[in-house]
Amino acid sequence: MKITYYWLKDFVEIKISPRQLADKLTMAGIEVKGLEEKDGDFVLDIETTSNRPDLLSVYGIAREVAVITGKSFKEPKPPKIATAQNKTDFDIKINSPKDCPLYTAKIIRGVKIGPSPGWLKKRLELVGCRSINNVVDITNYILFTYGEPLHAFDFDRISSEGIFVRRARRGERLMTIDAGECLLDEDMLVIADNNRILALAGIIGGKESEVSGDTKNILLEAAIFAPVLIRRARQKLGIETNSSYRFERGIDSETVQKASACACALILELASGKMTLKKETGLLKTRPRSILTEVASAEKILGSHILPKETIKILNRLGLKTKRASKKMLRLTIPPYRNDLFTQIDIVEELARIHGYDAIPNTLPKITPQPPSLQKRDLVSLTKQTLVALGLNEVITYSLISRSLWGMFSEGQDVSVIEVENPLSSEQEILRPSLIPSLVKCVAHNYNQRQQYVYLFEIAHVFSQKEGNLREELQLAIALSGSRAIFLEDMVVKDTAGLLHLKGIIETLCARLGVERYEFVNRNHNQIIDICISGEGAGSLYQIPRRILNYFDIKNRQVIVAQLSLDRLFAGAVLTKQFFALPKFPAITRDISFILKEEIPVQELLAALKEQGGSLLAAVTITDYYRGKQIPAGYRGITVSCVYRAGERTLREEEVNPIDATLRALLEKRFQAKMR
Amino acid sequence: MDIYSIRTQIELEVNQLNSREALEAFRNKYLARKGIISQLTGSIPSLAVEERAAFGKEVNLLKSQILAIIAEKEKTLAAEKPSTPAPGGGIDIGMPGIAQEIGRLHPITQTIDEITSIFVQMGFSVVEGPEIETEYNNFTGLNIPLDHPSRDAFDTFYIKSPAKNRLLLRSHTSPVQIRVMKSRRPPLAIIVPGRVYRPDAVDASHLFMFHQIEGFMVDEGIRFSDLKGVLEVFAKAVFGKEIKMRFRPHFFPFTEPSAEVDISCIICQGRQLSDVLTSQGKRCSVCGGKGWLEILGSGMIHPNVFKHVGYDPTKYTGFAFGMGIERIAMLKYGISDIRLFFENDLRFLRQF
Known part of the structure; x- marks a missing residue:
């Protein structure tokens, strides 16, 4: 909301500069977001909060300026307007006083529509309002001055019998002044006569009864409409006006008459004419609200001492009447325009605001520390640290994705997605059930930026539903793609990301988290590798299909991904450590090098060796492998290293030799391996 | 040459051992297969039986002293930067370092x-x-x-x-x-x-x-x-x-x-x-x-x-x-x- 420095001065004496005024208002909770010198005045751009509709006018801000600066507020004298002799009879029917607690109308005959005088045009333009004609400008001017929206109808275009304030009927229509045609329903309040709808109450007027150059007689409306009705209607129709903004937040009933009278006087002055009717319907009498509050309440909440004398002074300046109810208690009478003050805490806030937040000291509270316990968050943190140490970069991508992106990845997946009811674009249609689509998008983006290899991971919630139950769980996803240069002492080798890299990452992660019971299981003709933890599926590793890569314009490269349920992973985590004594007796290691057919999987082979090796064989690991020169096509060269150990004694060569021989025989017979 | 004069000579030589080459020459002079210590040991059979043990002890002592000197000098030389990169074989420290690249947290x-x-x-x-x-x-x-x-x-x-x-x-x-x-x-x-x-x-x-x-x-x-x-x-x-x-x-x-x-x-x-x-x-x-x-x-x-x-x-x-x-x-x-x-x-x- 914009107001000007000199406009404020109509209501309050200001002895400080516009800049100082802006700072004082800001520090009292009325934030001045902009200050600009323009046409010999200063425009303050003010942000008011939704609890203070009384500040949505020059009048209201001036009242606050008086409080903050300690100057007195200049309440203008209400103008006296004579009602002309030739009275008009006119009926106002309010269907529900709840919808419209107060409606006032003034009929002014014989007005001359024309341009507004310079001062009026200038003020309106300074606050960003276009000048239209004298009568319309005056209604706007009064709106900005007092915060009460007014509307002027061309009286000759209204049935002379009277008007109704009623709910619209479903299907009724109104052509508005400048927001096109609206389709109305029974949740909307309208002003209508016997023939048609004249205005959407509190929001916008109708085109047909608009004040134009030919208008001679006008009906000036000043009313109060139910905030919730205005809010719902303007949300439904998408029309927000200066008028709806104020009605939605609530109007002080006392300013209605004041604003109406001032507008009327100004019309008579600037557009001539005579007032022939003045009518009020549903005038409400409200008893002033009172609040009982402790004198010391502020100190308890704020931690700063405000003297009782000072407390009372501040409250009185704010327009609250104070009366000692007891030694400790004050009874406060709230002015009608402060409909945000209901309870003691509201009063504490006012005291803090005017006394100044700066005057409150800084203290440190005594905090009772909670004994730290290992939480999921700590495991997530450990997981992230491990992945980062392995060279992966963490990404954060949007949880909302488009249905079409998910469609590309969802093939063969039995997942029911959660949809967003009100997405702003197709990019926000669903809550993603997997992080993989977003990661592949990230890989594509980085290839577009000419990256050679992309190692990424994300940890975030994924969403799905099953039989109406919504599921939200933490997922880890990893994407590897491209080649990186690995520097060796004598040369550089190219290392292209593949499924075994991903396997290694997951093995390292499991080792770091103390997850022991896990295995990789081939599924779907080795297209997908499932990760099972404690016997249950926890995720999978796979290569993104070519058709998806083509869509993302990823050429000549593979993208390898993993997704893993962190709840499953963490369920298997054991972070308590147990020390095992280091072996006292030396081990004997025997390497076996052989050639193996490509199609024979080493997993079985290793398991068989382990079993055959018996209790002395402590470990079997693959320590070398090779394809290429010296190895026939369709084969690979493999070296396994067997470590033998006897618990509490030194193992002898003679014990190991026969086992080694049986292992070699096993490899040759069962796995058709050829010793090298 | 008697052990006493060898000692005196070593004392003079020690101060000159300012390079790896000098140290290597020193080591060769005394400890090589045909070096001074070897010669001394080789002379033992020619000694009178009752002298052999004492002389042997002396030679051993001398040898361990020389070893100590060499070890000491090696340490000091290692701490100093080599004045010029060794041609063909030394490290060219301008080459890229070798390490696993780490990732970053977002x-x-x-x-x-x-x-x-x-x-x-x-x-x-x-x-x-x-x-x-x-x-x-x-x-x-x-x-x-x-x-x-x-x-x-x-x-x-x-x-x-x-x-x-x-x-x-x-x-x-x-x-x-x-x-x-x-x-x-x-x-x-x-x-x-x-x-x-x-x-x-x-x-x-x-x-x-x-x-x-x-x-x-x-x-x-x-x-x-x-x-x-x-x-x-x-x-x-x-x-x-x-x-x-x-x-x-x-x-x-x-x-x-x-x-x-x-x-x-x-x-x-x-x-x-x-x-x-x-x-x-x-x-x-x-x-x-x-x-x-x-x-x-x-x-x-x-x-x-x-x-x-x-x-x-x-x-x-x-x-x-x-x-x-x-x-x-x-x-x-x-x-x-x-x-x-x-x-x-x-x-x-x-x-x-």
Whole structure:
């Protein structure tokens, strides 16, 4: 909301500069977001909060300026307007006083529509309002001055019998002044006569009864409409006006008459004419609200001492009447325009605001520390640290994705997605059930930026539903793609990301988290590798299909991904450590090098060796492998290293030799391996 | 040559051993297969039987002394830099170092970790919550009535669901206040990081998804001054001891009194303050010439919130605050477009 420095001065004496005024208002909770010198005045751009509709006018801000600066507020004298002799009879029917607690109308005959005088045009333009004609400008001017929206109808275009304030009927229509045609329903309040709808109450007027150059007689409306009705209607129709903004937040009933009278006087002055009717319907009498509050309440909440004398002074300046109810208690009478003050805490806030937040000291509270316990968050943190140490970069991508992106990845997946009811674009249609689509998008983006290899991971919630139950769980996803240069002492080798890299990452992660019971299981003709933890599926590793890569314009490269349920992973985590004594007796290691057919999987082979090796064989690991020169096509060269150990004694060569021989025989017979 | 004169000679030679070459020559002279020690040992059989043992002992002693000298000299020489790189075979240290490259945590994660650890050091504990929330936890329980203009600040994504109660994507981390207070009793000192969602049109400072950190503390006798003290520790830890802070009155439905917290602009330090009216062209691009940067919202937890969770508002008081992580990270690292965080360009990520 914009107001000007000199406009404020109509209501309050200001002895400080516009800049100082802006700072004082800001520090009292009325934030001045902009200050600009323009046409010999200063425009303050003010942000008011939704609890203070009384500040949505020059009048209201001036009242606050008086409080903050300690100057007195200049309440203008209400103008006296004579009602002309030739009275008009006119009926106002309010269907529900709840919808419209107060409606006032003034009929002014014989007005001359024309341009507004310079001062009026200038003020309106300074606050960003276009000048239209004298009568319309005056209604706007009064709106900005007092915060009460007014509307002027061309009286000759209204049935002379009277008007109704009623709910619209479903299907009724109104052509508005400048927001096109609206389709109305029974949740909307309208002003209508016997023939048609004249205005959407509190929001916008109708085109047909608009004040134009030919208008001679006008009906000036000043009313109060139910905030919730205005809010719902303007949300439904998408029309927000200066008028709806104020009605939605609530109007002080006392300013209605004041604003109406001032507008009327100004019309008579600037557009001539005579007032022939003045009518009020549903005038409400409200008893002033009172609040009982402790004198010391502020100190308890704020931690700063405000003297009782000072407390009372501040409250009185704010327009609250104070009366000692007891030694400790004050009874406060709230002015009608402060409909945000209901309870003691509201009063504490006012005291803090005017006394100044700066005057409150800084203290440190005594905090009772909670004994730290290992939480999921700590495991997530450990997981992230491990992945980062392995060279992966963490990404954060949007949880909302488009249905079409998910469609590309969802093939063969039995997942029911959660949809967003009100997405702003197709990019926000669903809550993603997997992080993989977003990661592949990230890989594509980085290839577009000419990256050679992309190692990424994300940890975030994924969403799905099953039989109406919504599921939200933490997922880890990893994407590897491209080649990186690995520097060796004598040369550089190219290392292209593949499924075994991903396997290694997951093995390292499991080792770091103390997850022991896990295995990789081939599924779907080795297209997908499932990760099972404690016997249950926890995720999978796979290569993104070519058709998806083509869509993302990823050429000549593979993208390898993993997704893993962190709840499953963490369920298997054991972070308590147990020390095992280091072996006292030396081990004997025997390497076996052989050639193996490509199609024979080493997993079985290793398991068989382990079993055959018996209790002395402590470990079997693959320590070398090779394809290429010296190895026939369709084969690979493999070296396994067997470590033998006897618990509490030194193992002898003679014990190991026969086992080694049986292992070699096993490899040759069962796995058709050829010793090298 | 007798052992005595050999010793004297060694003493003279020791001072000349200033290079590896000299040391190698010294070693060869005495310890090589046909070196002096070897010659001495070889002469033993020619000695009288009763002299052999004593002489042998002497030779051994001499040998160990020479070894000690060589070891000593090797150490000193190793500590010195070689004067010229050894041709063909030495290290060319200009070649790339060999190491496994490490990845980076996302700057948002780093910012969250930094902020949470500040509060954890003060005794707060970390709690997280779900991103799909009920309308009650996100609004009603926090004293934000339906059909009220105060809801407008929190445009919200709703989700399609057959559930009786409407579900939404939380528009702030504050619903976790309700969750924690409903399940635990004071004293509480909690910090809540997480993702939040608002249907905002995307531009350089707005996105439909971002991160917040919520903090709150509830106990008997918690006061606004405690809020000021705790947030001062936080702001100085993140932005530096020199920054100034101010608390401005504001309105939030779930706190009263409420405050927005500003820090002095970390770029212009508010020096341009007096120029606001005149030099529009020169306004600080970060604070817009205001001299202050809004960093968070805060206040004393509204008694109505306590009533919703079943706390006695006459017994307990508390404060709460919330901030946008992207905003803090943008200020801290000098990033001007929020969208960069979610593009995940490796050239961006590797800067943190």
